[in-house]
Amino acid sequence: MNEITPLERRADGGPGPIRRTALHDTLVSHLRDMIIEGDLSPGTRLHEGQLGEQLGVSRTPLREAIKYLASEGLVELVPSRGAVVKRFSAKDVHDMLTVLQTLEELAGKLACEAASDAAIAEVRALHDEMVRRYKAGDRLQYYKLNQQIHSAIVQLAENAALADMHAVLQTRLKRIRFIGHEGPEKWAAAVAEHDEMIVALEARDKVKLSEVLGRHLMNAWERVRASV
């Protein structure tokens, strides 16, 4: 839970190409993070005047960003009453995981067919780094690398639509997974599954990879169901 701070407007001046900071994108990312990290908890009204002042932006671009997030499914638009952070029920989460599972199974199949050896090696590097973080007990970095690996496998599939849908669901779920802190034994199980994954990927065994990815997400549900 961070404190709400004004957006950096990149007064820049530093070397390198002048970053054309499209305010819209910055705002969207910032708000998205605020929702994911719980600065804006479910049910909270997005107060345009107040929020805009805190972020140092006028209401116009803020409203545009909110509309964007509404389409992404993170906030809900209530006519004449603005926007509220969407609240997900346990069933919602389960439903999302079900779809995510199907998508990752597909990604696994496609990845085994489409990925280059070099690309697979990069995922392996991420995996090894994640295992190191696990052994070091660094939960946050582990978590981030975990997400990166799943995204990376989806990228390997080289299917833009798949990547889109996956990203949307992953974003919606981030808020939940962020909370779901599993115990040591479940954590170990998750790492073991990841090990199976990377081995299957390197062997380009699409049946196996698909199966492990599916199982992994089923177990993810078991891990978080209590906390939802």
Added chain:
Amino acid sequence: MNEITPLERRADGGPGPIRRTALHDTLVSHLRDMIIEGDLSPGTRLHEGQLGEQLGVSRTPLREAIKYLASEGLVELVPSRGAVVKRFSAKDVHDMLTVLQTLEELAGKLACEAASDAAIAEVRALHDEMVRRYKAGDRLQYYKLNQQIHSAIVQLAENAALADMHAVLQTRLKRIRFIGHEGPEKWAAAVAEHDEMIVALEARDKVKLSEVLGRHLMNAWERVRASV
């Protein structure tokens, strides 16, 4: 290709509860339709001043609607140069159909488990009506009922996330499918597949239903690939 007309602002006055027509939603739907039906073809710039004047709306709500559609993937935001209608390559379409196929296979499985008999009967009604339209050679109504049936089956699955993802992809593809006018023999094949579908659904044969749905979309690709 319709002519661009001002939005109806619902001056209402009629009986019944006064419909609170949220302008945002109206605008989004209207623009979406304009893109799907080809009034705004791929690559076209969405000129805020001009478009706003044609629709009888100021730039502010128009810009908000555009941001919403951008998140939906129908338009692309180019910094400092506004928004253009997104253009899809043949690979893009194929990728979308691949994902849609996977989603519908899942929907088929879930639908067989979750749907009530009454709900299935409603889909059957849509199907019969569609067959009637087919026999009458009414392409437009056939097409619309076809889409409705696919959406209806997804609804039967009672999985909001699945329905969301399906709707997004279906919308993106509408523009394409609208163009893809298959010949008589392919049309007949599509109807035959639909027949298999409804039979499998009524039998709650999830393996069969899933298989037919998948096959149907594979064939859909064959039907449209030439025109993309």
Added chain:
DNA sequence: CTTTTGTATTCTGTATGCAGCATTTTCTGT
């Protein structure tokens, strides 16, 4: 004391205005 109604305030929804960037047109030099 509870309930209801009228009023005031606050917030959303929409329009307008201004500044900066991109593009196009025009002018100048070779």
Added chain:
DNA sequence: ACAGAAAATGCTGCATACAGAATACAAAAG
């Protein structure tokens, strides 16, 4: 006549201003 530069135009991006709806509060009636 052609190439390059400079000015001009048009559009986007952001901020501000105004109107209408919703809510909260207070006062009065039951």
